[in-house]
Amino acid sequence: MDLSLTTRDEGDRTVVAVGGEIDVYTAPKLREQLVDLVNAGRYHLIVDMEGVEFLDSTGLGVLVGGLKRVRAHEGSLRLVCTQERILKIFRITGLTKVFPIHDTVSEALTAVG
Amino acid sequence: MDLSLTTRDEGDRTVVAVGGEIDVYTAPKLREQLVDLVNAGRYHLIVDMEGVEFLDSTGLGVLVGGLKRVRAHEGSLRLVCTQERILKIFRITGLTKVFPIHDTVSEALTAVG
Amino acid sequence: MPTVHLRFSALPAHVRTARLVAATVARRSGVGDDLLDEVRLAVGEACSRAVGQHTRSGLNEPVTMRLLTEPGRFCVEVADVVPIGVPLPGITSAADLLDADPDDMDESLGLALISGLVDDVAVIPGIDGTVVRMTWAATAL
């Protein structure tokens, strides 16, 4: 399945809902989306991973790249994810220490720090 | 998808409802079913193809083999099929001339000749 | 040239894999949705034929499928390595079919399907095996 991306702004935060497969084939589209948002001055991003069916290292790399970009503007990149098989991928690669991971979008919207 | 087979007797006729893919991998199961029926003295077979999603030449070969077997006992083998993509396969191979093909099982059950 | 090669032992289960790979790559190469069923069926026939040839000849070597994505077209070549090839059965009518040996019948039905379905098809016999080449139009994606 291909990647689907839906974005919406909530105050100074932007929620990017991702669906489908984030892999070596589709990750460039996600990268482009994150770059566009940062170029448009959106520095507080919430990536909602609940609709993600497959995630590989290229997808992880794009998320880390997004984090670097928003940090350059004192921004933030939060993830929303409760799927065990996706969380496992963040744990194995040590990225649970890098990304704040929330259970719901509303939790991510009100989170500070 | 794998092959599914369901048989039921209606008087001296037996209806074999086939679902899924009849291909080089699954056709042996269908052959076995037809052989078993003939060995059990069932010589008037109706193969309901409405649930078939894929049919290849091996599947066609098994149907022709079944026809030969029932004919050896003055029996019959009728097909039920309205799916255009499956009918096309019988047309291309000239087998519409070999098998009586009906629109419904009840039509096949009452057909003579 | 974006290309995929699949080699597989001559087993029916692998024909399914070959079908799946051909249909997937065809779709990604821009072959129209209306043609994908045809690709799946024709490639399956070519592979079943090659598997049958290897089995009947007692060969352990794998069958090869090559997928070539080119501008405007998608080409599939299925090759067996049976030196001369089991000769084509002389089945020309439905009545002949009923009399034929089952293996001959499958081979004949398979070739009838390929040639009836695919506009651009060639069966190329060679001393090191036979290649079935089929080509479909593909819009660049």
Add this chain to the structure above:
Amino acid sequence: MPTVHLRFSALPAHVRTARLVAATVARRSGVGDDLLDEVRLAVGEACSRAVGQHTRSGLNEPVTMRLLTEPGRFCVEVADVVPIGVPLPGITSAADLLDADPDDMDESLGLALISGLVDDVAVIPGIDGTVVRMTWAATAL
């Protein structure tokens, strides 16, 4: 020995095909359903890595995946043909990741995933390329 080989040009789209083929053949070889996600992910990583190596080295040759179904196990080998191999990036912590070159980061994350997921894995560098070999238990079907 039932075997499937897939060779594909070093393109991301073909990594999807390789994943699909590996998961299909794994399932048919009796690898448990609970392991299929792992097979899909690990094989994808090994193939992405090989594609990345070829791309970074400017090589036009294809990447090769071999699937071996043996009694009790299912083995996947993914081979690149990059003579020495781009040296492994020295990324050992999440902090390093944030400083790393994107290609190094992907390679490092990919290998971390493979070794974290698969119990039986070997990365075998050779003068004609590197082979990543992964083995899973499979009940005979």
